[in-house]
Amino acid sequence: MQPACPRQDVTVGILALQGAFAEHQVMFQKVxxxxxxxxxxxxxxxxxxxxxxxVIPGGESTTIALLAxxxxxxxxxxxxxxxxxxxxxCAGAILLSSAVENAKKGGQExxxxxxxxxxxxxxxxxxxxFEVPLEVEGLRESNRAxxxxxxxxxxxxxxxxxxxxPPIQVISRxxxxxxxxxxxxxxxxxxxxxxxxxxxxxRQGKHLLTTFxxxxxxxxxxxxxxxxxxVLPTLLS
Numbered sequence: 001m002q003p004a005c006p007r008q009d010v011t012v013g014i015l016a017l018q019g020a021f022a023e024h025q026v027m028f029q030k031v032x033x034x035x036x037x038x039x040x041x042x043x044x045x046x047x048x049x050x051x052x053x054x055v056i057p058g059g060e061s062t063t064i065a066l067l068a069x070x071x072x073x074x075x076x077x078x079x080x081x082x083x084x085x086x087x088x089x090c091a092g093a094i095l096l097s098s099a100v101e102n103a104k105k106g107g108q109e110x111x112x113x114x115x116x117x118x119x120x121x122x123x124x125x126x127x128x129x130f131e132v133p134l135e136v137e138g139l140r141e142s143n144r145a146x147x148x149x150x151x152x153x154x155x156x157x158x159x160x161x162x163x164x165x166p167p168i169q170v171i172s173r174x175x176x177x178x179x180x181x182x183x184x185x186x187x188x189x190x191x192x193x194x195x196x197x198x199x200x201x202x203r204q205g206k207h208l209l210t211t212f213x214x215x216x217x218x219x220x221x222x223x224x225x226x227x228x229x230x231v232l233p234t235l236l237s
Contacts, residue, residue, distance in 0.1 A: 009036040010231055013051035015077075016041035017067040019059020019091060023215040027223045037227060045076040053085040053231040056092030058151070058213050061120060064091055065109040074109065081113040085206040085230040093209045094118055094154050101157060114204045115161035115168065116196075118154045118211075129153075134212075136172040136201060138229060139221045146219060148174070148200060148212040155179075156199040156211065166205035173198040206234050 012028060014021045025039050042048050054077075056064070068074050080086070081096075088096035097118040100108040108120065123130070129152065133145035159168050176198050201210045208230055214222035 009038050010227060010235065011038045011040055011050055011052045012227070012231065013040045013042040013048060013054040015054065015056045015064070015068070015073075015092075016043055017071065017073075018063050019057040020089075020213065020215050021055075021057045023213075024055050024057050024089075024223070027215050027220045028227075030220045031224045031227055035232070042073075043071060045072055048073065048076050048080060051080075051084070052235060053226070054080060054087070055226075056086065056088040056095050057215065058090030058092060061091040061094040062108055065095060069109070074111070078111050081111055081207070085208070085226070085234050086113060087208040087210070087226050087230070088114070089210050089215065090151065090153055090213055093211050094120055096207065096209055097154075098160055114202075114207050114209050115159065115165055116156050116202070116209070117158040117160055119157050120154055121152050123150060123153050123155065130178070132174060132178065134172045134174070134200065136222075138171055139225055141221070146172075146214070146221065147217050148172075149214075149216045150200075150212045151216075153200075153211045156196050156202070159196050161204065169203045170199050170201075171203060172201035172210075174200055203230070206230050 014024045028037050028039055031037055040047055040050050094100055095111050096114045097110055097116050098112050099117040100110060101119040102121055130150050132148050134148040136142060136146045161168055176195060179197050200212055208226055
């Protein structure tokens with residue numbers, strides 16, 4: 001009997017209910033990895049069943065949650081998170097968090113998966129959007145800054161992992177001088193690197209969270225990072 005051939009592809013789903021899912025698709029198509037990356041636009045539980053990993057894109061977090069509920073996806077997504085890698089960008093980061101501040105009236109449904117408390121629209125409205133070069137640990141050519149695009153971005157307010165959960169690995173921060181006054185005073189030492197509000201990218205276990213929009217740049221290193229550092233190790237374990 002011939003041994004089964006190992007899979008030579010990775011199937012990445014992109015939640016395609018609202019937001020910047022098409023931009024993520026374009027970026028993954030540019031990723032060069034040892035395995036072919038197959039993209040599935042996820043709109044149903046059946047689509048999700050095909051995936052090795054998932055991206056929840058930027059957009060409007062309450063709208064994405066509502067559409068996911070209407071599509072019968074909320075519970076399947078919560079189960080998916082328990083065993084497979086998920087990357088949330090901006091609104092997706094909100095949905096991956098364990099708790100949300102500044103939610104709309106009626107609250108914000110979250111999937112959990114990453115042990116952070118996050119402030120929705122932490123930097124303010126659309127007019128407070130900004131761009132800044134980021135130093136990112138673990139990216140290919142990590143000495144080359146990554147262009148961070150922040151649009152109505154959430155702010156990480158606190159890290160809430162317990163001793164039984166995977167540790168959180170911070171992979172990028174911004175200067176505390178960029179933090180808006182609206183999210184509260186800085187710590188006594190405003191250069192303290194431990195202030196969670198300066199965190200803009202982190203990992204917890206197999207999951208990745210970014211409060212900005214890597215998919216709106218021409219730089220696919222974050223998408224490559226997700227495949228190489230989060231997805232492939234899960235498939236090989």
